[in-house]
Amino acid sequence: MPQNLCLACMKPIDPGTHVCPHCGNVVPCLPNSQNSLQPGYTLGRFIIGKELGRGGYGITYIAYDTRLAVVRCIKEYFPKDCRRMPDMSPEIRPGKEREFQQFSDRFLQEARMMGAVSDKKGAHVTEVYDILKFHGDIPYILMEYLDGCTMDEYISQKRSGLPWQEARDILCDVLETLDIIHKQNILHRDISLSNIFRLKDGSIRLIDFGSAVNLNDALNQPGTLYPSSKRYYSPPEQVSNSQQGPWTDLYAVGACLFKLVAGGWPRQYEANKVFPTLKMYGFSVPDKLDAILTKATDPDPRKRYQSALAMRDDLAAVQEAPAGKTKEKKGKLPLILGIGGAVVAAAGILIFTMGGNKPDTNENMAVSAEIESVSDETLSKTESPAAEAESGLEQDEENTEAENIPETRESIEEITKQEPGSPALESL
Numbered sequence: 001m002p003q004n005l006c007l008a009c010m011k012p013i014d015p016g017t018h019v020c021p022h023c024g025n026v027v028p029c030l031p032n033s034q035n036s037l038q039p040g041y042t043l044g045r046f047i048i049g050k051e052l053g054r055g056g057y058g059i060t061y062i063a064y065d066t067r068l069a070v071v072r073c074i075k076e077y078f079p080k081d082c083r084r085m086p087d088m089s090p091e092i093r094p095g096k097e098r099e100f101q102q103f104s105d106r107f108l109q110e111a112r113m114m115g116a117v118s119d120k121k122g123a124h125v126t127e128v129y130d131i132l133k134f135h136g137d138i139p140y141i142l143m144e145y146l147d148g149c150t151m152d153e154y155i156s157q158k159r160s161g162l163p164w165q166e167a168r169d170i171l172c173d174v175l176e177t178l179d180i181i182h183k184q185n186i187l188h189r190d191i192s193l194s195n196i197f198r199l200k201d202g203s204i205r206l207i208d209f210g211s212a213v214n215l216n217d218a219l220n221q222p223g224t225l226y227p228s229s230k231r232y233y234s235p236p237e238q239v240s241n242s243q244q245g246p247w248t249d250l251y252a253v254g255a256c257l258f259k260l261v262a263g264g265w266p267r268q269y270e271a272n273k274v275f276p277t278l279k280m281y282g283f284s285v286p287d288k289l290d291a292i293l294t295k296a297t298d299p300d301p302r303k304r305y306q307s308a309l310a311m312r313d314d315l316a317a318v319q320e321a322p323a324g325k326t327k328e329k330k331g332k333l334p335l336i337l338g339i340g341g342a343v344v345a346a347a348g349i350l351i352f353t354m355g356g357n358k359p360d361t362n363e364n365m366a367v368s369a370e371i372e373s374v375s376d377e378t379l380s381k382t383e384s385p386a387a388e389a390e391s392g393l394e395q396d397e398e399n400t401e402a403e404n405i406p407e408t409r410e411s412i413e414e415i416t417k418q419e420p421g422s423p424a425l426e427s428l
Contacts, residue, residue, distance in 0.1 A: 007039035007049040010064045010071045025050070035084045037061060037076065043134055046074060055210060056080050057103045062145060072129070075141040077107045089135035104139060110209045111141040116184050117177075124177045126197075126205050146207075148200050151260065152193035152376040161263030164278075164285045168315055170196070170204055170260065171253055175312035177206050178253070182246045182308060185215045189244070191252035192233045193259060194376030218244040230376075232265055236273070236299055247304040250311055254296025261285065273299060288318045 006013050008025035017027050029039040032051040036059050041048040049062040052073065063074040079100065082090035092100045108131065115128040127144040134140055151170065155161060162170075174196060181188055190211040197205045211228040218225060227241045235251035237244055258275055259265060261283060266276050275297040277290040292314050298304050305311040 005047070005064060007047075008062070010047075010049055010062055032061075035059075035078070035082070037088065041088070043074070043140070044132065046072070048074070054080075055208075057107055058141075058210075071145045073126075073143040073145040074132075075143065077104055077139045079103055087135060089138055106210070107141075108139055110212065111139075113184075113186050113209045113212050114143075117181050117186065120180045120184075122176055123180045124173050124203070124205050125181075126207050146197050146199060146205055148198050150194050150376075151196040151198055151204070151256075154198050155193070155260065155263055156375060161259075161261045161283075164261050164283075164289055164318075165320075167257060167260035168289070168318055170198075171257055172312055172316050173204050174206060174253060174256070175250075175308045175315065178246070178249055178308035179312065181206075181212075182215060182249070186212050187215045187218045187244060187246070188212050188249050189218075189228055189238065190230065190233075191249050191256065192230055192376050193256055196256065215245070218248070232259075232269065235297075235301065235304075237301055245301070245306075246308060247301045247306055250296050250305045250308060251301075253308075253311065254293050257289075257293050257296070286318050286320070288314070292318070 004013050004015055004017075005011070006017075006020040006023060006025065006027055007029035008020060009023035011020070011022040013020055013022075013027060019025070020027055029050055032038055033054065036051050036054070037043065037048045039049050043063070045065060045067045047064040047066060049064065051059060051061055053060040057077060057079045058075045059078050060073060060075045063072045064070075065072050078090045082092075085091050090100075111128055111131050114125060117123050118125045118127045126146060128141060129144070130142040132140040132142055149157070161167075174191070178188065178191070186209075188206070188209065188211070190208055191206075195206065195208045197207050199205065213225055222241060222243050225241060225244075229239045233252040233255045235248055238248050238251075254275065258278065261278055262281060266281070268276060275293060277294060278285045279287075279290055292311065295303065296305055296311060305314075
């Protein structure tokens with residue numbers, strides 16, 4: 001084993017270091033969660049480090065390749081309801097062998113779908129290097145290590161939505177990737193800000209193909225698909241598990257557009273499952289951007305974009321409007337935005353200031369509508385009854401639908417203190 005590695009970031013550190021100068025983690029690295037491989041564990045030629053994530057049937061770690069002296073990412077097949085055996089393999093419960101193998105096949109399908117896309121020019125997808133086998137026949141996916149954070153985490157850190165131009169550029173890259181994915185006969189089905197990863201250089205990667213399916217099956221045999229949906233991001237046909245196609249993924253891109261610019265979710269969505277325009281909330285955006293949002297998130301799939309390339313071309317064509325053309329009329333819906341804010345109580349009404357895409361409101365405009373800030377990790381994501389009952393896939397946090405959480409958003413410069421007992425920051 002190489003000497004003096006921080007097992008949280010796999011970068012060299014000096015002897016006697018107690019806090020890594022590269023990532024800020026304590027040295028030695030804190031233990032991973034229960035049932036995970038622990039930092040320092042040797043898996044073939046790889047040294048396992050900090051746990052990066054855990055899903056319904058896999059655990060992801062940072063790892064160090066001692067042969068090539070490079071940092072990698074390893075995803076282990078480990079169903080959520082399994083226990084770790086003394087030899088570190090997942091325990092297969094008696095009578096559940098068939099389900100264990102089925103989900104292992106899905107795990108491998110995820111790797112192969114990512115591999116089919118990652119080598120295509122212009123695809124912003126995590127690179128897959130190999131499928132490895134350890135502990136008997138347990139699969140492990142060897143992948144590119146991504147240094148950065150998800151877009152969901154990014155806008156939470158910024159305490160604000162992004163300028164619409166930045167959101168446009170990010171989603172143009174996502175749409176170019178989706179065009180390649182769809183042409184490979186793959187439907188992603190889990191486009192969300194938690195699955196768009198932003199590297200430190202500003203580039204993005206589309207991650208997590210765990211819900212992806214064969215596009216022909218989605219079009220022609222939707223009843224054979226395991227249900228998978230996520231609040232806000234999933235259109236009606238995905239929730240009902242009826243015929244799905246490229247337009248299904250494009251609905252989710254439209255949802256991403258709203259949250260990237262607004263920084264949260266519209267509460268009125270819960271009433272009719274229709275996204276309002278950004279201008280309804282006072283954001284100064286070009287009319288064409290709102291038209292794209294409305295078309296992409298139409299409840300009727302026939303009225304949506306039918307191809308990622310068509311939506312990408314429209315989005316790329318959105319430019320700055322001439323001066324004075326984006327100013328909103330008075331009386332549009334103002335906002336309540338999440339993660340804290342500069343709050344002023346006046347005659348029982350809340351008044352806010354905010355960073356990012358500032359709504360065109362009078363200085364003392366009362367807030368009468370709300371945008372809800374909920375991290376993607378708390379959103380409901382459902383799997384098949386067999387997956388839930390037999391293998392515990394996507395249960396607990398992943399399957400707990402977020403409550404309507406009243407929140408406020410702050411200007412970037414200020415952070416307000418949470419009131420005792422308030423659930424406002426609970427899901428962030």
